[in-house]
Amino acid sequence: MYLLFPGRHHLLTRYQKEYLLQLVKHGLSEVLDVFGNPLAVSKPPTAIIFAVTSANHNNTRRNPLPLYQRAMMIQDFSRELSLPSYVIPIDDIGLSPNFASYTIKKIEVETELKLSLTPENTIVLCSTPVANLYLSLGYRILPVEKNPGSKLSFHAKLPWEELEEIVSKAKEYKNNQKQSNLERESKCLDSDISFDHLEGLLQNLDPACIRLWKDYRLFEKVDMLFSDSLIGDDGDLTESRDYNTYVREMDNIAELKFEETKPFVKPGRIGDIGCAVGSWIKLVCQESNYTESDFYGVEIARHLYQLCEQIKENGEFSNPNIFFIRRNAVSGNVFPKMSMNTIHTSSLTHEIESYGGRSQLLAFLQNRYEELVYGGVWINRDVLGPEDKEKEVFVWMEENSSTNHGRSPKDFPNFKEYLDSLSTKERFFQFQRDFRKEEGYVLRTASISVDGIEYERMKLKDICEYISKKDYTDNWESEMHESFCFWSFREWKENLESIGFKISPNSNQYRNEWLVQNRYEGKVKLFSSQSENPNNGSELIPLDFPVTHMLMLAEK
Incomplete structure (x- = not known):
């Protein structure tokens, strides 16, 4: 009779060992099942199968240990049980009513059909509600830590x-x-x-x-x-991001990032922190200058890290010396101190500020300084705010593109379709309600009419935040957490220089003209005025759209 013990198995307890030893020593006839009845199985246990769930996850609060460490611990744990034990990896498939049947099939496949578990030859050991999934398939359940019966009580602590x-x-x-x-x-x-x-x-x-x-x-x-306050239980910055869309966006601009940064990459040990799916590394390692270099891609998001490993396994990188690391670069150093010739980040530092706060961003800057060799460079490409971001401006927004007709979000199949039905001005007021509300941010505006035209008066940084995000309706919830305009180019330089970096004169701030031509013009107009309450249009002074991005080359 097989004993199937499913679980994540990051910890194993003395109680679990004693429970299993009793089953081996005294058999299965008198032990109480999950309902409090004697199991009444005359056959003795012949093997125990540890089905290690979430086997493809590690380095998160929910799943801290990789599979190989859990397997090592289980084999050591099983030595005293005096019967064969098997460790079978079970990939995570999310919350699924078919998880128990998937586990049974996975065990069969992983053992090349040698272990075929059925309700007639298998007893399941489970103390959590997952037991109900096995009950529905006809398996008998031993409750381990749980007291038998319908009441949810336990006579021993669960490993978690x-x-x-x-x-x-x-x-x-x-x-x-x-x-x-x-x-x-x-x-x-x-x-x-x-x-x-x-x-x-x-x-x-x-x-x-x-x-x-x-x-x-x-x-x-x-x-x-x-x-770590920056990363969630499953090891991601945000649970609201659509990674399919995100990966497509990152791949679409990979060539642009590469061409912009290529002249400044120094050979040797090259690290890309927040590497997404490794697109930048793939392009750099194709260059003849870097055939002798080692590349290290660092990614904390579990989904993206798994894609990196898959792409590497597919043989899509021309340099064999490419290594991917799943680690949080904020909590400490990713690389040994004084070891890296080039560190590259793109569209990352604003996420650290947005999700972790200023102290975590400053720690990130310090960590990168420590990791570089003297003469090494940190190439940081990201969004940024204008120099005069606290200045009040007057904003005109178009209103004629609306197809909403007064409908609310509940009238649409999804929130994206609702957002897409709004004019630029209507969507702004939705943005005003949503932008960093969980962080307590208040975006203040005042309406003013000049020559019969309505303008919204607000800080320049606030309208910059809006126009940079207004078209990302498929990732709206995630975008509403992210702050782009927290530092200007001057403030970035000052903070980096205070740590010890020297800023290369090749560093620059710039405006993404594609965004201006395709997303801003005709949708939004910016004005300044010498008067707080201008009386006519001649008092309004047109403003150009400010800078949107920077390429910061911080040298040690």
């Missing part, structure tokens, strides 16, 4: 609860250490949580689990993942 308690105690320890250091007026704080600090919290974990987590410093890794 053990992990959360460890993280909570680690955070408490760090806060106490920080306070102690402040009291001693110390300027240094070791933020790592070492194994020694946690040893008293681990009495419920199996020795195999403790050995792996200690040897691979996994407590420190999990402490970092749970402390």
